[in-house]
Amino acid sequence: MVTAFEAMNAVGLVAFAIVGSLKAVEAEFDVLGVGVLGVLTALGGGATRDVLVGRVPAMLQSTADVSFALLGVALAVLLARRVGTTLLDHPAVVVPDAIGLAAFATTGALVGHEAGVSPFGVVVLATVTGVGGGLVSDLLLQRVPFVLADDFYATCAVAGSVAFWVVVAADQSTAVAAAACAGSTLGLRLLAIRGNWRLPTVRLSAES
Amino acid sequence: MVTAFEAMNAVGLVAFAIVGSLKAVEAEFDVLGVGVLGVLTALGGGATRDVLVGRVPAMLQSTADVSFALLGVALAVLLARRVGTTLLDHPAVVVPDAIGLAAFATTGALVGHEAGVSPFGVVVLATVTGVGGGLVSDLLLQRVPFVLADDFYATCAVAGSVAFWVVVAADQSTAVAAAACAGSTLGLRLLAIRGNWRLPTVRLSAES
């Protein structure tokens, strides 16, 4: 179980870094900016979660996660020169990115549960861990964050973390809850990609 | 005293959530984005303040504040479909929003005072608590934050928190200081709305 989860996490770090770096290449950032955006997309969500629960961010202390993020940046630069940024919609990027979303949401839910936060806090920390890095990167790129405007993405992390605390509330172990969170986040995201799902917007009154 | 203050706080949470949600509806965010912006506008300032003084944000632990914020989101969605977003300038939104600004600035000043920060720190924490949520929401909406560019809004929180520490420095109780902060923030904001006050901008030399 631990090994499968760690593999998902590593896949996610590389995929998130590729996504962030390619967006920065598209926006014509310089190589430092490309590196910063890649690393931030991969590690920013977890760092924000750690700050919220009063921990020093793991990325400042361990080096494994940083190495995966830097690997993603290097891959993105190589790929951008060969294939271009159309990769951003390619299954070879989108599926690992979904795996990362599931792994990160699950880590966030686990950290929240350990820190003794409320059910709402578990959802917030899972979602922040999953989408926080991409959201901050979009801000730096001066884009409206895609996770809030037009994609079925953060919703998967919200649903996964609700599954997490339903399982915990039913007196199951956190390992079962983590598997439920990762499975439902990943399954939902893959269905959303395949079906091109979008959440509805709020209809305004005709007069306004 | 406590009850009046708690009522002001609840009114503010609902009003801030309505404002944030309506802005997100205007920007055509999906329903998740509308919920996130509403909750963030209501709870983001307090969460930022808590992180700054080294606390786990209250919103991750208690559920009362979260409930008021979610109530505001629900009201905003209902109102948007019936009345539209012109509500944003309506007294039924603007006055409760002013009450919230006063309650939040006062909470920020009290937390800063307890944490033993400097007078400047009290002003920063009161202002961050009062306007931080709206400011982050404006960033996510890709708008120049209204509180910094063209409204007499954050200034009320600054003035209220200065009143707070003048009263504390005069050896009065923090309850008196809190009342002075809430009263002067609210009074100033209501006058500013009524008189359509704006701060001046800095005049540039004719040559530049």
Place this chain on the structure above:
Amino acid sequence: MVTAFEAMNAVGLVAFAIVGSLKAVEAEFDVLGVGVLGVLTALGGGATRDVLVGRVPAMLQSTADVSFALLGVALAVLLARRVGTTLLDHPAVVVPDAIGLAAFATTGALVGHEAGVSPFGVVVLATVTGVGGGLVSDLLLQRVPFVLADDFYATCAVAGSVAFWVVVAADQSTAVAAAACAGSTLGLRLLAIRGNWRLPTVRLSAES
């Protein structure tokens, strides 16, 4: 040694506040917004670093740094009315700004070293301290952060902090490492200004 460093820090605080305030004047923010942007540019990087390592930001506790930042804001307002914002590219602003970058990066590296973070963590904290305030200010001004897109600026802080931990790893004292960090950051930045250096962007494949 301490005195020279404190002088560099004070020069940097004033210069950073001038830069932030002048940008806000250019963007036609009101006087409160000009003050907030100036103070945030000067103190925001250090505050972010403190939050990352679990400290209450120094700016909430001491008053010396705040005074230098406010002095910079006052100077910026006076100068804007006399000279205009062309000052932003003037050596009288750009050179003190480089001194500040060196002082802030060095403080960040020292704080990271004391907190026992990884070498990557030292680089992150030095860079955040040096460029974090300007980066957040650019976000509030709705500008793509210049440090990521088209200037040889953050790179100097990265190089300086790498120098820091090379010297520490070679068993030298932190005072020597700090001098190496400050010297290499400042030297590199001055060369970059003089030579109008820019980092390359990533070339995309011809097809995309």
